[in-house]
Each structure stands twice: as C-alpha cells, then as structure tokens.
Amino acid sequence: MATVEEEEPPLVLVHRPPNFNFPFKHRLQTRFCLLDPLDSDPPESTHSFFSRHSASIRVLLCVDPTPITRDLLSLLPFLQLIVGYSAGVDHIDLDECRRRNITVTNAGKAFSPDVADLAVALLIDVLRRVSAGFRYVRAGLWARNGEFPLGFKLGGKRVGIVGLGSVGSEIAKRLESFGCVISYNSRRKKPSVPFPWYENVYDLAVNSDALVGCCALTEETRHMISKDVMTALGKEGVIINVGRGALIDEKELVRLLVGGELRGAGLDVFENEPDVPQELFSLDNVVLSPHCAVATPECFDALEQLITANLEAFFSNKPLQSVVEF
Amino acid sequence: MDSIGVLMACPMNSYLEQQLDKRFKLFRFWTVPDKSSFLNSNKDSIQAVAGNATAGADAELIEALPKLEIVANFSVGLDKIDLAKCKEKGIRVTNTPDVLTEDVADLAIGLMLAVLRKLCESDRYVRSGKWKKGDYMLTTKFTGKKVGIIGLGRIGMAIAKRAEAFSCPISYYSRNEKPEINYKYYPSVVELAAYCDILVVACPLTKETHHIVNRDVINALGPKGVLINIGRGPHVEEPELVSALFEHRLGGAGLDVFENEPYVPEELFGLDNVVLLPHVGSGTVETREAMADLVIGNLEAHFQKKPLLTPVV
Numbered sequence: 001m002a003t004v005e006e007e008e009p010p011l012v013l014v015h016r017p018p019n020f021n022f023p024f025k026h027r028l029q030t031r032f033c034l035l036d037p038l039d040s041d042p043p044e045s046t047h048s049f050f051s052r053h054s055a056s057i058r059v060l061l062c063v064d065p066t067p068i069t070r071d072l073l074s075l076l077p078f079l080q081l082i083v084g085y086s087a088g089v090d091h092i093d094l095d096e097c098r099r100r101n102i103t104v105t106n107a108g109k110a111f112s113p114d115v116a117d118l119a120v121a122l123l124i125d126v127l128r129r130v131s132a133g134f135r136y137v138r139a140g141l142w143a144r145n146g147e148f149p150l151g152f153k154l155g156g157k158r159v160g161i162v163g164l165g166s167v168g169s170e171i172a173k174r175l176e177s178f179g180c181v182i183s184y185n186s187r188r189k190k191p192s193v194p195f196p197w198y199e200n201v202y203d204l205a206v207n208s209d210a211l212v213g214c215c216a217l218t219e220e221t222r223h224m225i226s227k228d229v230m231t232a233l234g235k236e237g238v239i240i241n242v243g244r245g246a247l248i249d250e251k252e253l254v255r256l257l258v259g260g261e262l263r264g265a266g267l268d269v270f271e272n273e274p275d276v277p278q279e280l281f282s283l284d285n286v287v288l289s290p291h292c293a294v295a296t297p298e299c300f301d302a303l304e305q306l307i308t309a310n311l312e313a314f315f316s317n318k319p320l321q322s323v324v325e326f
Numbered sequence: 327m328d329s330i331g332v333l334m335a336c337p338m339n340s341y342l343e344q345q346l347d348k349r350f351k352l353f354r355f356w357t358v359p360d361k362s363s364f365l366n367s368n369k370d371s372i373q374a375v376a377g378n379a380t381a382g383a384d385a386e387l388i389e390a391l392p393k394l395e396i397v398a399n400f401s402v403g404l405d406k407i408d409l410a411k412c413k414e415k416g417i418r419v420t421n422t423p424d425v426l427t428e429d430v431a432d433l434a435i436g437l438m439l440a441v442l443r444k445l446c447e448s449d450r451y452v453r454s455g456k457w458k459k460g461d462y463m464l465t466t467k468f469t470g471k472k473v474g475i476i477g478l479g480r481i482g483m484a485i486a487k488r489a490e491a492f493s494c495p496i497s498y499y500s501r502n503e504k505p506e507i508n509y510k511y512y513p514s515v516v517e518l519a520a521y522c523d524i525l526v527v528a529c530p531l532t533k534e535t536h537h538i539v540n541r542d543v544i545n546a547l548g549p550k551g552v553l554i555n556i557g558r559g560p561h562v563e564e565p566e567l568v569s570a571l572f573e574h575r576l577g578g579a580g581l582d583v584f585e586n587e588p589y590v591p592e593e594l595f596g597l598d599n600v601v602l603l604p605h606v607g608s609g610t611v612e613t614r615e616a617m618a619d620l621v622i623g624n625l626e627a628h629f630q631k632k633p634l635l636t637p638v639v
Contacts, residue, residue: 113469117492121445121468124436128429128610131446133603138595142588142604146337153612155428177491178432274457281453288452289445290462296443298467 009033010315011056012083013076015046016063022085024304032311034061050075059083059314061307062092070096081314083307084324086294087111087167088244090217094326105310108322109166110302111294116170118293119212119242122266123159123175125287126238127152127210132284152263155179160208162201162225163215163243164190171212183207186215205229210238217244227252236263242293245271254279257286268293327629331371333391335381338400342618346376349622355381365390374398374625379558379605380587382406388415396628398621401608402426402481404638405531405558412639419639420624423480425616426608431484433607434526434556437580438473438489440601441552442466442524447598469493474522476515476538477529477557478504485528497522500529515539519546524554531558539563544570552578556607559585568593571600582607 014036016022028034035057037049050057050072057076062068064086070093073079082092084106097104125131128151136148157180161168164184172182172195183196185204190197198204201224205211211233215221225239225248233239239262241248250271256262257280264285270276273291280286294303310320332350334343346352353372358364365387372391375383378400385408388394397407399421412419440446444465451462473489475482475498486496486509497510499518504511512518515538519525525547529535539553539562547553553576555562564585570576571594578599584590587605594600608617623635 113493114467117439117468118443121436121439121443124432125440125445128433128436128606130433130436130440130601130603131449133606134440134446134601137590137602137604142590146588148604148606148609150609150611150614151606153429153610154432174488174491177488178435179428276452276457287445288449290448290452290457292443292448292462292465295462295464296467297464298470300464 010311011035011053011058012311013050013053013057013060014063015060015066015068015072017066020063022063023300024307027304028061028308028311031308046072047075054078059311061085061311064088065091068092073097073100073102081105081320083310083314085303085307087115088216089324089326090244094324098326103320104324104326105320105322106324107294107303108306110306110322111299112166112170114296114299115167115214115242115293116174118268118289119167119171119214119240119266120174122240122242122268122287122289123210123212123238124154126240126264126266126285127154127157129284131287135284156181157209158183158207160184160198160201160204160211161195162204162211162213162247163221164193164195165215167214167242168212171214187220201225201229202232205232205237208233209236210240213239213241213243213247215243215247217246222246223249225249225253227256230256230262233262235261238263239265240267241265242268245269245273250277257283327626330373330629331368331393332374332376332625333372335375335377335383338376338378338380339614339618341615342376342400342621345618345622346625350374350625362390369393374628376400376621376625377406379403379406383412384408385411388412388417396420396625398624398628399638400617400621403530403558405560409639417639418628418634418637420620420634420636421638422608422617422620423636425620426613427480427484429610429613430481430528430556430607431488433582433603434481434485434528434554435488435492437554437556437582437601437603438471438524438526438552439468441554441578441580441599442468442471444598446601470495471523472497472521474498474512474518474525475509476500476518476525476527476561477535478507478509479529481556482526482528485526494524515543516546519543519551520548522547523550524552526554527557527561529557529561531560536560537563539567541566541570544576547576549574550577552576552580554580556582559583559587564591571597 009032012032037046059081061083082104087107159180161184164186185198254277266287268289330350333353373395375397383397388411396418402423448462469492473494478498478500499515580601582603
C-alpha cells in the first residue's frame with residue numbers, strides 16, 4: 001500500500017523472456033519503478049536478483065511465456081499479485097499461487113476481439129480456400145488450369161466452440177452473423193447463453209461441422225481434442241485452434257489430416273512452437289499461423305491500458321480487473 | 327425437352343453441364359473450333375443460352391440466334407448480357423440472385439480479414455520455416471474498422487450485417503440514399519472512401535459504375551485504406567490500383583475479380599498487403615448447385631410455359 005512516506009514510485013518486479021522488451025515498458029517506467037533482472041548491470045541471475053529484492057516485492061509483472069515456477073515463487077515471500085501479459089496463464093504454477101493466496105490477473109477481455117477475428121479468419125480461409133486460392137493465382141494456375149476447386153459454404157455449418165469464455169463468446173457473436181449454428185462445451189452450462197451446451201467435447205464434436213479451440217490450457221483440457229473427438233467430428237470436419245497447441249493431440253491431428261480424415265484445419269498455436277509438423281506444409285486444406293492472434297498494435301494498446309490500470313489499482317488498494325479464477 | 331437446343335457459353339459447372347445434357351440438347355460453345363460456322367449451321371436449333379460472369383449473350387450472339395427465347399444466367403451479374411437487345415427481341419433473361427448472396431458476403435469479410443491480418447502471408451512465413459528465426463510482424467486489427475460499401479443491395483446488406491458483428495461502423499454509397507437504413511450515407515464514392523478504412527465494391531457493373539473506383543477514390547482511401555472487390559474487375563481502374571499499391575498510396579487490397587480474368591497483374595504477386603483470388607465469390611459446392619438448379623428451373627419453367635423463377639427481363 002502506498003504510504004505518505006513513499007515518494008518513490010512503487011516497485012514492480014519484471015519477469016520477461018530475454019531479447020523481448022515489451023513495447024510500453026518506457027511508459028510504465030514513468031509511473032512505476034521496474035526492477036528487471038535482465039537489465040541488471042553487472043549481469044545478475046534471475047534467482048539472485050529476485051532474492052536480493054525479495055523483501056520489497058509485492059507485485060510481479062510476468063511477460064509470457066516465461067514460466068513462473070514454485071521455486072521462483074519461493075524467492076518472493078511477500079508477493080501478493082502476478083500481473084499476466086497474456087490471456088493464457090498455463091505458464092504460471094497456479095496451484096502454488098492458490099496455496100500462497102497470490103492473485104493472478106491476465107489480459108482479460110483486452111485480446112478477445114483480435115483472437116476472435118483470427119479464429120473467424122481461419123475458419124473462412126479453410127472453408128473457402130482463401131490461402132489455397134491465392135497460391136493458385138500466384139502459381140499462374142488460374143490462367144493455365146481454369147476454375148479453382150470449390151470450397152464450402154459457411155452458412156448453416158454447425159460450429160462447436162470449446163470453451164465459451166470471453167474469446168468464445170466473441171467468436172460466437174461473429175459466426176452467428178454468417179448463419180453458423182453455434183453450440184459449446186464448457187466446464188459448466190451457462191444459463192444466460194442461448195446456444196446448446198454439451199457436457200463433453202466428444203458429444204459436441206458429434207453434433208458439429210467445425211470445432212473451435214479457444215479455452216485455457218489446464219490439466220483437464222490438455223489433449224481434450226483427442227483422436228476420438230476428431231474422429232467423431234468426421235471427414236467433413238474442420239478444426240480451428242486459437243487457444244493453446246496442447247488442447248489438441250497434435251500427432252493425431254497431423255495423422256488424420258495427412259490421411260484425408262478431416263476436411264481441414266486452421267491453427268494459430270502448436271504443441272511445440274515455433275516447431276510446426278512438417279507434414280502440414282504440403283497440405284492445401286490447412287492454414288498455419290505463427291501464434292499471432294494478438295499481434296496487432298491495438299491489442300498491445302489495450303493490454304497496456306489494462307496492465308497500467310491494474311498496477312495503479314493494486315497500489316491504491318482498489319479492485320483489480322480480469323482476475324483469474326482458479 | 328431433349329430436342330430443345332441450349333448453348334452453354336463456356337465451362338461453368340459440371341453438375342450444370344450434366345443436367346443440361348440430360349434434359350436438353352446441349353451445345354458446348356467452347357469446344358467448337360469455328361464459332362461463326364457453328365452458329366450458322368445450328369442457329370435454328372438453339373432456343374436458349376446459359377451464360378455466366380465470363381461469357382453470356384452479347385448483341386452479336388443474339389443476332390446470330392434467331393430462335394433464341396431465353397438467356398439463363400449462372401450468375402447474378404448481368405454485365406455479359408446485352409439486356410437492351412434482349413428486351414428489344416422479347417428474349418427472357420434470368421439470373422441467380424439470393425442463393426449466392428451469403429457466400430459472396432462471407433468472402434468479402436474473409437478478404438478483409440486476410441488482408442488486414444496478413445493471413446496468407448503469415449501462412450507462407452510458417453511454411454518457409456521462418457518462424458523458427460523470429461516472430462511474424464504485427465498486423466492490423468479488423469474489429470471496429472470503418473467499412474464503406476459501394477452498393478447497398480442484397481450483397482451489400484449482407485456484408486454490412488456481418489461487419490456489424492465485428493463492431494464495424496457501416497457507411498455506404500448508392501445511387502439514392504436509403505432513409506429507412508441506419509447506416510451513414512455518402513453522396514459520392516470519393517467522400518465515402520475518404521471516411522472509411524475499408525472500401526468494398528458490391529454494386530452491379532453497368533456503364534455508370536465502370537471504373538467507379540478510380541485514382542481519386544484510391545487516393546481518398548489512402549495509405550492506411552484497404553480496397554475489397556467482390557463485384558466485377560472493371561469496377562476498378564486496375565493499372566491505377568497497381569501503381570497506388572506500389573507507391574504506398576493505398577494500404578492494401580483484397581480482390582476476387584479482375585479486369586481481364588483469368589489474367590492477374592503479376593506485379594502484385596510480390597506484395598504482402600494483397601490477397602488475390604480466382605473469382606470464387608460464389609464458389610462453394612452448396613451454392614453452385616443451388617445456382618445450377620435455378621438455371622435448370624428457369625429453363626424448364628420457360629419451355630413448359632410456366633412463370634420464370636428469377637426473371638430479370
């Protein structure tokens with residue numbers, strides 16, 4: 001809590017990947033004193049730096065995907081808040097945070113429209129063969145071979161959204177305008193939502209033409225889009241993933257795509273980024289995106305506002321936004 | 327009806343071709359080596375023409391077919407048909423409205439997203455292995471961008487409905503303001519272009535709308551603006567568009583149609599702010615079948631002396 005004696009800006013510990021200085025660092029530095037082990041001169045290890053400052057650290061700004069492990073947390077006995085930089089918090093040991101009563105905030109709704117936009121972009125691209133069509137034109141095949149093979153209509157397609165959180169809701173809103181029929185799976189049925197709810201992803205897949213992965217990665221959701229689920233979706237099924245790579249059993253996905261057992265896939269995330277299974281590179285019915293669902297300047301502006309607001313709120317004892325429930 | 331001669335202007339759809347072959351006496355115009363001698367020999371057998379966006383029935387063809395009663399178009403656009411000539415000779419004309427509205431609107435939004443989010447380019451980036459060396463560049467948010475629509479007919483309205491789901495403010499230009507519609511009207515395309523972030527062409531191609539997107543409009547749209555064309559190639563002054571993109575006077579373009587299909591200006595291939603498609607606006611299995619059924623339905627209705635399903639003339 002800021003007290004009368006403190007004239008110095010409040011301290012915020014920063015945990016970020018090397019070679020990545022988040023775009024608004026200098027603006028945050030005008031309001032807070034950022035302690036960043038990677039800026040230390042002479043160079044100091046994260047462990048040593050954290051230990052040295054541990055007495056005065058109550059809040060940590062975590063720029064993903066740098067992991068926050070139990071070990072790291074043990075160096076910060078007075079930590080009360082972790083401010084996350086992404087929607088996902090799977091890189092943070094939430095069990096330990098729960099045990100220590102540490103609050104975690106994430107990017108909340110700041111990213112949702114951009115992620116939803118990309119999910120819809122991927123679905124349209126796969127069904128209407130946008131990237132494939134552009135490749136066809138670029139290769140001079142339109143003039144040589146004539147008509148490009150037909151795609152598939154979006155209207156009337158049953159889209160199953162895996163996880164109807166902020167991103168899932170934004171996706172649903174957009175796809176409804178295309179005449180898609182929406183249903184979803186989530187941990188609990190949401191009574192205020194008009195779409196049909198399925199208790200598990202398998203049942204959702206049975207009743208869908210496309211599945212969109214957009215939920216958090218946890219122990220329960222790891223590989224939830226499994227071989228059985230994808231087989232249930234069927235040969236005319238499309239998989240879109242803007243959540244985390246590990247929501248899908250990637251090996252199985254690749255096998256099914258290569259074997260022609262799925263209509264197509266649009267993927268922004270992979271199990272082992274930036275490695276993408278090479279077998280996908282020769283497929284025309286797959287659209288690959290380098291984890292850039294949130295890579296727009298507008299997203300970072302929204303994130304900056306949210307992070308700044310949350311840090312100020314914390315230091316003035318006011319309520320925080322986008323607190324992660326776990 | 328298998329004695330009724332139907333001339334199919336060009337290859338357009340194998341299901342349609344099969345059905346026409348089954349029900350009528352089908353003449354495939356593109357397989358004929360000498361078109362004028364073919365027309366001379368067969369002119370008394372041909373009572374119908376099936377055309378599309380590529381080839382239809384111009385004055386010359388109409389004059390060469392004295393028994394022509396109906397032109398059934400496998401397209402909603404009528405720019406390849408000499409409507410005045412048809413009216414003059416009492417020839418009926420039908421097209422395929424409504425069944426393709428959604429697909430074309432879907433593609434317009436698909437192009438907007440692909441251009442702004444550089445979807446095709448980032449896919450190439452991954453396939454080339456470059457992601458291992460570093461992240462792809464930042465792109466541009468689509469939600470909330472101002473969308474300006476030229477032509478607020480069926481397709482224009484369907485585009486507006488979809489863009490609204492992305493919280494895009496909608497504005498439009500059309501020949502007359504539509505007071506019952508809540509979108510912002512601009513009395514000229516240049517003013518519309520100056521105001522909006524994304525300009526989409528969705529009107530029919532006529533003498534008046536030929537080159538409706540010219541240098542002035544492109545300059546007004548500007549270095550951050552994006553042009554989307556799902557209408558007809560000749561709506562846009564193509565050489566002006568190409569130079570504007572190269573000189574960075576225009577931010578980007580998503581094009582499904584070109585002035586001289588299937589030829590696409592190759593200078594565009596190297597740009598990362600364009601998406602170029604081979605005229606696939608209505609190109610889905612479901613819609614092409616529905617369009618083909620309309621063509622057949624119209625032809626059968628005509629020759630059975632029943633009301634036409636989707637008459638234009």
